[in-house]
Amino acid sequence: MRGRSTWIVLAALFAAGMFSLGLGASFWRTQREEIARLPAQYEAQMERLAHRYAKGDEAGYWAYYTASPTWQQPHPLAALAWGVRDVAPLVTWVRLLGLEPQLYDAPLGNPRLQALGGFDLAFVLGILAPCALLLLSHDALSRDASRGTLPLLAAQAGGLAPVLAARIAAALLLVLTTCALLWLASLVWSGLEIRPALDSATWLSSAALHLLFWAALAAAIASATRTPAASLATALGCWVFIVVLLPALVNLALSASFPVPEGLELTVRQRQAMHETWDQPRQPNFARFLSERPEWPHAKEVPEQFTWTWYYAMHELADRSVSELAKSYAQRLRERRVWTERLSWLCPPMLLQLRLCAIARTDLESHLIHLERVRAHHHQLKLHFFPLIAADKTLLPADAARFPRFSDSAPPSLPPPASTPLILLSIAALLIVRPSRLLAA
Amino acid sequence: MIELESISIHFSGRPVLQNLSLQVPAGRIFGVLGGNGAGKSTMLNIILGFLKPDSGRVRVDGVDPGRNAADARARIAYIPESVALYPELSGEENLAYFAGIAGCRLSAVETRRLLNRVGLRDADAPRRLGQYSKGMRQRVALALALARQARVLLLDEPTTGLDPEAATQLATLLRELSSEGAAILLTTHDLWHLSLDTDEIGILRGGCLAAQFHAADLSPQQLAQAYLEPR
Amino acid sequence: MKTLTWIAQQEARLVWRRLSTRVLWGLFTLFLVAAALLSHQRQTSERRQQRHYQELVRREWMEQPDRHPHRVAHYGNFAFKPRSPLASFDPGVEAQVGRVQYLEAHRQNAMNFAEAGGLTAAGRLGELSPAFVAGPLLALVIAVIGHGAFVEDRELGRLRVLLAQGAGRHALWWGKAGGLTLAITPFALMVPVAQVAATLLWSGQSGLTDSLFGSDALLLRGCLLLLAMLLHALLWVLVTVLVSSLAATRAQSAATLLCMWLCACLVIPRAAAGLASALSPLPTRSEFNARLASELEKLGDSHNPDDPAYVTFREGLLRKYGAVSLDELPVNYKGILMAKGEEQTSQVFEAEMSRVESVMDRQDALVSAVAWLSPVLSWQDISMRLCGTDVIAARRFARQAEAWRYGFVQKLNALQRDHISHSQNSTQRLDRSHWQEFEEFRPVAPSLAEVLRGSQPAWFRLGLACVIIASAVGLMEGRRRTA
Incomplete structure (x- = not known):
């Protein structure tokens, strides 16, 4: 493909990229703004409480009505690879009550849009860029083979290999340049910080490595087909198979073979445990609570009427009853992730998607880590409130300033899945390149 | 059977056929000799009704292909150079x-x-x-x-790419068909077969019939001379 | 007409002569069978799980000991989103909508454990489903098989020969289109075959009977799905032959068709989703909750009988019964107050939720508008609705769950009002036999008539697109004279 059509393909790729950057910038801004609003929302809530309990009230009431926000500060690269961000919540509000029912709420979203999928730069680089590369390079040799100029060309250049290499490299360079331009545009336009320079470099080099695989595949296809129509059909057939069908099949197989029944079980069990304790004799249960809370020996006895100590102890006991399930829920999801990673070795676009999202901290693992940090924060709340509640303290609005707040640490840094499979697959594709076959009539 | 009378056609201002007239009666084989761009394909397209001439009269077995292409085509068997099947x-x-x-x-x-x-x-x-x-x-x-x-056969470059044996067999077949009453028009560059296998020969040059001979009157060498002479 | 059918027959035979067609059929069937089996297995096991927990929850509800009614209101209940039996054909938005909702007094909780929440980043590349095979993949097959329909004849010089035989341009065009339609029939027919086979295979094992749809409606829905699939395929056939008749070379025709497919299946749907959420953004959960909290703050606390917000309400009630103090009332004031509070909070929630839903409606409207550009979106719309896995069904479920929640909470408040004395409100329990009177939650999916009414625009879009192309062909081929 030469001349005008080359520029049309590249312009379309660039336009798609710019569109994704626009959406990504607005997506990222929304998330940043949401997090930026959290302190004000928290303050507004505390003000309402201060108004309601102006003369002070039991610590238990304060704890009951205080919800404190926890969040994941989005990595700048999250604007370019949204990952699971639209289906896994960014912000979780926690109260001192049982934690488990508070963890798994779906974010407010339109399921129809979520099902259609996101249009982020990772999509453009991982799905559309290979297509552009194939469109530019599939007929590297067949355009001459069909015109009969191939022997002449081979005679001029001293074999077909240099011709093929030069043409594929030119196509690759054009597509890579477009991607690099998009990258620069993303830096300028959305005002991204280049600060995580290492992350940025890894991100961009993963995308480049992925294109290298497709270039190797394009070389293999170009050297195996004689007419432009055949090389186009083969190239796009490979593309559809690798980019659309294979991931879709792998995903279906994984979700069919790793069901996660823990979700339902956890919800149902937590509630039952929580409410059963109301109707049971209190003392043995309370002893059970204290067995893991040695810090409050003074709260040994629990009266038969309502006390906050007992109320929160019950919540914690309910959490404890499903803690194994919660662990195995996360475990199941991690298993699924491990298998996705393994199978992605055979499917470069999946691997790229995993890598890009891991670097941008928008993959499942980052979300699971976020959940762990929410747990830690909930624990902080307990450490703060339990002694006050056990001692039956009355809190004044001024005390609210000392309530624990979620501390926003840097997003977790995780090693992304290795890119060696990409290199191996590229080499494998290069091994089947035999342009000289085309000269044999 | 095939009648072309003063056919002219222009493509974007450039004349391609000018005042072309030829007739192929039933039972005759007419060969048209012409270089690349002489207007052979245009002539065939007009007979088949794919193109309409700017002026002139065309009849295929009495039917005007410009007006009634389907009827004209029903009377024609067309065999392109590549014999695309x-x-x-x-x-x-x-x-x-x-x-x-x-x-x-x-x-x-x-x-x-x-x-x-x-x-x-x-x-x-x-x-x-x-x-x-x-x-x-x-x-x-x-x-x-x-x-x-x-009733009418149009052959575009029938002998190109044929080995001599096949070309001879083709000539025999065409001769049989014409003796059964078909009018056959073929175009070619091939001087040798043209002079042997046809009844009439026309030389197409510059969009009109520059010369017309009875095949029996000329040897292939004379035909070649006649074709190349004016240059 | 005779020529047309002759061309169509022969064209179809020609297509099936090619080895590539047979290989393609093999691959198509392989993917279809894999999708049907895996999808069925998954849906069946999830349904079985869900049924198990549904029964467990029901049993636990019935076996509750003597309790104070308001305790029971906080014990709450669960609404499980029923899986439609056709979800294995098109899971639609099932993975994005949560599976279970906890229902309790005073609050409207979110759906939990959406399957998509547990997906890896690569999982968001999409999942294979029979609906995907029947829609986008079949369209791809049509483009691959049919891209040469006209242009190959032209490139090889056969078109002149065909026309020279006296075939009219219209007959040739429609013959080609008919031939392509015939040629892809063996592909299309595998879809219902695979679906029925998978259903028989798995339903034999699970022994599930489905209350959601009557079995005859199920059959009718299946037939309508088949019809929609064929209409969508027909549109692609027309597009393919049209492109092929306009293209200069086979490679050009193939590139054009595949780019169209890429846009229709991957780019436009995602772009529409991105655009819709950028143009009419939804509030985040935090914003929503914050608004809700500030609205609720205005109401007062219905747990607190002395809340100043309810003083006039209390006075009015005392006047109505002619009583001086709350203890003199023949009914339990706390129960009445609770009912009043529930009524108010659920009104507030309803108002907030309908604001959110109106934003979602705007987003959906944009996607529908974009569906004019991508027939795949129209196909998805029809198939999701027929399978009962669309957003409308999900929203209807949520509304029914809320209505049911409101119903049982108010019933419990009534029990408190009538059976619990005001003075002993904190210690008195209600006999467990009362819990037996509560009915199980039975959500009703949109009926077939509603589904058809809702999917009218999508049918219209597909049908009109076919008509437009057909008439364009009529005009174009009528005018053209040369080969």
Whole structure:
């Protein structure tokens, strides 16, 4: 493909990229703004409480009505690879009550849009860029083979290999340049910080490595087909198979073979445990609570009427009853992730998607880590409130300033899945390149 | 059977055919000799009704293809240079398909009979056309002409790419068809076969018939001289 | 007409002569069978799980000991989103909508454990489903098989020969289109075959009977799905032959068709989703909750009988019964107050939720508008609705769950009002036999008539697109004279 059509393909790729950057910038801004609003929302809530309990009230009431926000500060690269961000919540509000029912709420979203999928730069680089590369390079040799100029060309250049290499490299360079331009545009336009320079470099080099695989595949296809129509059909057939069908099949197989029944079980069990304790004799249960809370020996006895100590102890006991399930829920999801990673070795676009999202901290693992940090924060709340509640303290609005707040640490840094499979697959594709076959009539 | 009278046609201002007149009566074979760009394909397109001349009169078996293309085409069997048929289908299937489009449904027996008639053996009939030589494909096309009982045959470069044996057999077949009353018009660069296998020869140059001879009056050498002379 | 059918027959035969068609059919069937089996297995096991927990929850509800009615209101209940039996054909938005909702007094909780929440980043590349095979993949097959329909004849010089036989341009065009339609029939027919086979295979094992749809409606829905699939395929056939008749070379035709497919299946749907959420953004959960909290703050606390917000309400009630103090009332004031509070909070929630839903409606409207550009979106719309896995069904479920929640909470408040004395409100329990009177939650999916009414625009879009192309062909081929 030469001349005008080359520029049309590249312009379309660039336009798609710019569109994704626009959406990504607005997506990222929304998330940043949401997090930026959290302190004000928290303050507004505390003000309402201060108004309601102006003369002070039991610590238990304060704890009951205080919800404190926890969040994941989005990595700048999250604007370019949204990952699971639209289906896994960014912000979780926690109260001192049982934690488990508070963890798994779906974010407010339109399921129809979520099902259609996101249009982020990772999509453009991982799905559309290979297509552009194939469109530019599939007929590297067949355009001459069909015109009969191939022997002449081979005679001029001293074999077909240099011709093929030069043409594929030119196509690759054009597509890579477009991607690099998009990258620069993303830096300028959305005002991204280049600060995580290492992350940025890894991100961009993963995308480049992925294109290298497709270039190797394009070389293999170009050297195996004689007419432009055949090389186009083969190239796009490979593309559809690798980019659309294979991931879709792998995903279906994984979700069919790793069901996660823990979700339902956890919800149902937590509630039952929580409410059963109301109707049971209190003392043995309370002893059970204290067995893991040695810090409050003074709260040994629990009266038969309502006390906050007992109320929160019950919540914690309910959490404890499903803690194994919660662990195995996360475990199941991690298993699924491990298998996705393994199978992605055979499917470069999946691997790229995993890598890009891991670097941008928008993959499942980052979300699971976020959940762990929410747990830690909930624990902080307990450490703060339990002694006050056990001692039956009355809190004044001024005390609210000392309530624990979620501390926003840097997003977790995780090693992304290795890119060696990409290199191996590229080499494998290069091994089947035999342009000289085309000269044999 | 084929009558062209003072045909002129222009493509974007450039004259391609100017005042071209020729006649091929029934039972005659007319060969048109011309270099590349002389207007041979345009002439065929006008006869087939794919193009309408700017001026002049065209009749195919008395029908004006410019007005009534379908009726004219029903009287014509056209065999292009590449003899483009379907390589996925066998010889007999191709014959049946194209004849079917022309409106005559052939039985298996008729198909075989027609193919035998043009010299294709029973063993070749069920083979895929992709494995045929050009000569064999031409025979399928001629069988099609027979099937449709076409009064007029148009052949574009029939001898190009044929080995001498196949070319001779083709000439024999064409001669048989013309003796049965068909008017045959063929275009070619091939001086040798032209002078041997045709009745009339026209030299197309600059969009009009520069010269016309009886084939019997000229040897191939004289024809070559006549063709090359003016340069 | 005779020529047309002859061409169509022969064209279809020609297509199936090619080895590539047969290989393609094999691959298509392989993917279809894999999708049908895996999808069925998954849906069946999830349904079985869900049924198990549904029964467990029901049993636990019935076996509750003597309790104070308001305790029971906080014990609450669960609404499980029923899986439609056709979800294995098109899971639609099932993975994005949560599976279970906890229902309790005073609050409207979110759906939990959406399957998509547990997906890896690569999982968001999409999942294979029979609906995907029947829609986008079949369209791809049509483009691959049919891209040469006209242009190959032209490139090889056969078109002149075909026309020289006296075939009219219209007959040739429609013959080609008919031939392509016939040629893809063996592909299309595998879809219902695979679906029925998978259903028989798995339903034999699970022994599930489905209350959601009557079995005859199921059959009718299946037939309508088949019809929609064929209409969508027909549109692609027309597009393919049209492109093929306009293209200069086979490679050009193939590139054009595949780019169209890429846009229709991957780019436009995602772009529409991105655009819709950028143009009409939804509030985040935090914003929503914050608004809700500030609205609720205005109401007062219905747990607190002395809340100043309810003083006039209390006075009015005392006047109505002619009583001086709350203890003199023949009914339990706390129960009445609770009922009043529930009524108010659920009104507030309803108002907030309908604001959110109106934003979602705007987003959906944009996607529908974009569906004019991508027939795949129209196909998805029809198939999701027929399978009962669309957003409308999900929203209807949520509304029914809320209505049911409101119903049982108010019933419990009534029990408190009538059976619990005001003075002993904190210690008195209600006999467990009362819990037996509560009915199980039985959500009703949109009926077939509603589904058809809702999917009218999508049917219209597909049908009109076919008509437009057909008439364009009529005009174009009528005018053209040369080969």
